[in-house]
Amino acid sequence: MNALISNLTILLLLLPPIVGAGLVTVIKKKRTIGIITICAASLILIQVLLLVPRIVSEKTITAFGDTFYVDSLSAVILLSVSVVGFVAALYSKNYMGRQYDNGTVDDKHIVRYYQGFNVFLLTMLVVPIANNLGIMWVMVEATTLVSVLLIMLYFKENAIEAAWKYLIIATVGLSFALIGTVFFYYANINANTSEDAMNWTGMVHNAKLFDPNLVKIAFVFILVGFGTKAGLAPMHTWLPDAHSEAPTPVSAVLSGVLLNCAFYAIIRFHIISSISIGPEFSNQLLIILAVISIGIAAASIYFQKDMKRMLAYSSVEHMGLISLGIGFGGLFGIYGALLQIVNHAVAKPLMFFASGSVSQKYEAKAMSKIKGIIRVMPVTGILFLIGGLALVGMPPFNVFLSEFMILSSGFKSGQFVATSLVILFLVITFAAFLRHLIKMIFGNPLSEMKKGEMGKLAIIPMAILCSLVIIFGIYIPTQLQTLIHNASTIISGGGFA
Amino acid sequence: METIQFDVLTISGAILLIATFGIVATRGFMDWLNAYRYQSIVLSGITAIIGYVTGIWEIYIAAGLTLVIKSIIIPKVLTYVTRKLEIEFKLETNPYVSIRASVIISALLVALSYFLIQQIPFKSDQIVNAYLPVSMAQFFIGLFVLVNRRTVLSQVVGLLIIENGLFLFAMALTHGVSLLIEIGIFVDILVGILISSILLFRISRTFDSLDVGNLENLRDD
Numbered sequence A: 001m002n003a004l005i006s007n008l009t010i011l012l013l014l015l016p017p018i019v020g021a022g023l024v025t026v027i028k029k030k031r032t033i034g035i036i037t038i039c040a041a042s043l044i045l046i047q048v049l050l051l052v053p054r055i056v057s058e059k060t061i062t063a064f065g066d067t068f069y070v071d072s073l074s075a076v077i078l079l080s081v082s083v084v085g086f087v088a089a090l091y092s093k094n095y096m097g098r099q100y101d102n103g104t105v106d107d108k109h110i111v112r113y114y115q116g117f118n119v120f121l122l123t124m125l126v127v128p129i130a131n132n133l134g135i136m137w138v139m140v141e142a143t144t145l146v147s148v149l150l151i152m153l154y155f156k157e158n159a160i161e162a163a164w165k166y167l168i169i170a171t172v173g174l175s176f177a178l179i180g181t182v183f184f185y186y187a188n189i190n191a192n193t194s195e196d197a198m199n200w201t202g203m204v205h206n207a208k209l210f211d212p213n214l215v216k217i218a219f220v221f222i223l224v225g226f227g228t229k230a231g232l233a234p235m236h237t238w239l240p241d242a243h244s245e246a247p248t249p250v251s252a253v254l255s256g257v258l259l260n261c262a263f264y265a266i267i268r269f270h271i272i273s274s275i276s277i278g279p280e281f282s283n284q285l286l287i288i289l290a291v292i293s294i295g296i297a298a299a300s301i302y303f304q305k306d307m308k309r310m311l312a313y314s315s316v317e318h319m320g321l322i323s324l325g326i327g328f329g330g331l332f333g334i335y336g337a338l339l340q341i342v343n344h345a346v347a348k349p350l351m352f353f354a355s356g357s358v359s360q361k362y363e364a365k366a367m368s369k370i371k372g373i374i375r376v377m378p379v380t381g382i383l384f385l386i387g388g389l390a391l392v393g394m395p396p397f398n399v400f401l402s403e404f405m406i407l408s409s410g411f412k413s414g415q416f417v418a419t420s421l422v423i424l425f426l427v428i429t430f431a432a433f434l435r436h437l438i439k440m441i442f443g444n445p446l447s448e449m450k451k452g453e454m455g456k457l458a459i460i461p462m463a464i465l466c467s468l469v470i471i472f473g474i475y476i477p478t479q480l481q482t483l484i485h486n487a488s489t490i491i492s493g494g495g496f497a
Numbered sequence B: 001m002e003t004i005q006f007d008v009l010t011i012s013g014a015i016l017l018i019a020t021f022g023i024v025a026t027r028g029f030m031d032w033l034n035a036y037r038y039q040s041i042v043l044s045g046i047t048a049i050i051g052y053v054t055g056i057w058e059i060y061i062a063a064g065l066t067l068v069i070k071s072i073i074i075p076k077v078l079t080y081v082t083r084k085l086e087i088e089f090k091l092e093t094n095p096y097v098s099i100r101a102s103v104i105i106s107a108l109l110v111a112l113s114y115f116l117i118q119q120i121p122f123k124s125d126q127i128v129n130a131y132l133p134v135s136m137a138q139f140f141i142g143l144f145v146l147v148n149r150r151t152v153l154s155q156v157v158g159l160l161i162i163e164n165g166l167f168l169f170a171m172a173l174t175h176g177v178s179l180l181i182e183i184g185i186f187v188d189i190l191v192g193i194l195i196s197s198i199l200l201f202r203i204s205r206t207f208d209s210l211d212v213g214n215l216e217n218l219r220d221d
Helices: A002-027 A030-058 A072-101 A107-129 A133-151 A157-191 A200-209 A212-230 A238-245 A248-277 A280-302 A307-328 A330-362 A378-391 A398-412 A416-441 A456-474 A478-491 B002-025 B029-054 B057-082 B099-119 B126-148 B152-174 B179-206
Strands: A061-063 A068-070
Touching: A002 A030, A002 A061, A002 A107, A030 A061, A030 A072, A030 A107, A030 A478, A068 A072, A068 A107, A072 A107, A072 A248, A072 A330, A072 A456, A072 A478, A107 A133, A107 A248, A133 A157, A133 A212, A133 A238, A133 A248, A133 B179, A157 A200, A157 A212, A157 A238, A157 A248, A157 B126, A157 B152, A157 B179, A200 A248, A212 A248, A212 A280, A238 A248, A238 A307, A248 A280, A248 A307, A248 A330, A248 A478, A280 A307, A280 A416, A307 A330, A307 A398, A307 A416, A330 A378, A330 A398, A330 A456, A330 A478, A378 A398, A378 A416, A378 A456, A398 A416, A398 A456, B002 B029, B002 B099, B002 B126, B002 B152, B029 B057, B029 B126, B029 B152, B057 B152, B057 B179, B099 B126, B126 B152, B152 B179
Parallel strands: none
Antiparallel strands: A061 A068
């Protein structure tokens, strides 16, 4: 009976995007397909919100035998996927409608867009709940393929270039991840030839018996592979191109949650490797990549000219911070990292949406051409400002709290060099980001512009995210707190040791 | 009996590497495709051998899929997409490292992979001994082709070599991760190739040539 309910839960969760993609293909009417996608995304969101209390009380849910496995860690990722998916679907309606009106996309491509969007959501929902790490890999690769299709929706030279680079770099990167996965699988079948040797539950169970040398090599491959997809420097080179050339709602999803999905894969293998050979090895590697990422992001943001590219580099910075928190370890650091995942997933889409509206209004992405947003579009301007302040870690907004936790855990765990370097980079990012932001938001527009927002449907998703940014800065709901706490204990090994 | 089997393993691995060198040593896209087709047929044969030695029936299905998808469908798709391209788009006239040096580097990569595999503690097993270094060599040579060549077509070929290497790697080391996952991987490759074909077509229409040097608009300076 219980198994039946679990199966139904998972099935119903995955159904809306499948049905959504199907309906979009059949109906093809521009107005309706946007609404269908919003419905699908809101159904997902409602189900995930109902799932969270269940995970908090039951800890884990397995469905269809051992095929799907949901624990608190998966739930954190699911939560970010569903929230960002929902607001991005809302925003798509307005944004793609305008792109259609000004002739950037035609009827055929708007159908493609919504098909792709639904399938993209589906793949990102499967990644965190797949128990089989091979299926997880297949799904991460599938996210690459779908998002490449979404980026090449536009026929512009830059979009084609970005899509090509993304396809090649991400595929090569993920081939490293596959080698790493096969190594872990090999270690597991050597340790114990059970049926579920590729399953995460099986690997965690046997992890202590793995050959330590094999685990080390495997983890390096995993980190390079999924790290490419998660945008950790120096494998991040595809990221600014892809994120800046994609349609804005897709940029928001790419940045807000796709990176998290890839990082989720790293966390899973990090747990296995920590149980097997102790956390020092993987922690050290994570910290090194994190410091490089944050450093490169700081330099790139400082010299940046393009608004969306700046936001993309800020994603590199935040993935670095998450990696740093996991690497510093300790319950405090890991909690901070997971909170950072949630906070970044809320704040970054807000910024992308605002920048999308701004670039539609000004018909430019270069920051030098954008001045006086607050005069031209006051509401968007204020939301943009709040999002920006949150992203650089200004109190009382949400990101401040998680960054503070991560950095203080760095001092606690005695990583003084890494922490001070990161603080230095963060100060540079803070100053550079705010300077760019203030120049765009205040001042006088370069040319006479008609005052006006981009429409209600563009404001609503931003307002939702903005209220979350403010609320999470002051108060984190108890359910979410427990969820993140449980997920942190999974990562620090409490549940398995 | 044992030694004969071992010889079959070594020889088939060597044939596979020869096919890979066929790609490294030629300049034309059609030559690469032929070498790739030949390589995939050998790979499918090797997969069948692994199936025979281990006695796992699922491996035969993987061998069949390899034969159909990699030696028939993918070359057909790529030939179809590129049929309208001018001949100069299909020739690698100006790689970063000359063809002659490329062959030598590839040979060094083969030696490197034999060396690396010896460093890793694998259970000694004749399949692992015979094929694992070959698969690693495929992987490295694929990476080398990918970064060394300028036309976007050869980047696709590089990806294909890498992927064949990965497939052999998984087969040799673990006698195939489960069939379901392998089918998933096949689907991913197929879709990836289709997407890259569409992109190739668009690049050929939008840019003057298929030189990756053209793809440098997006950068931070």
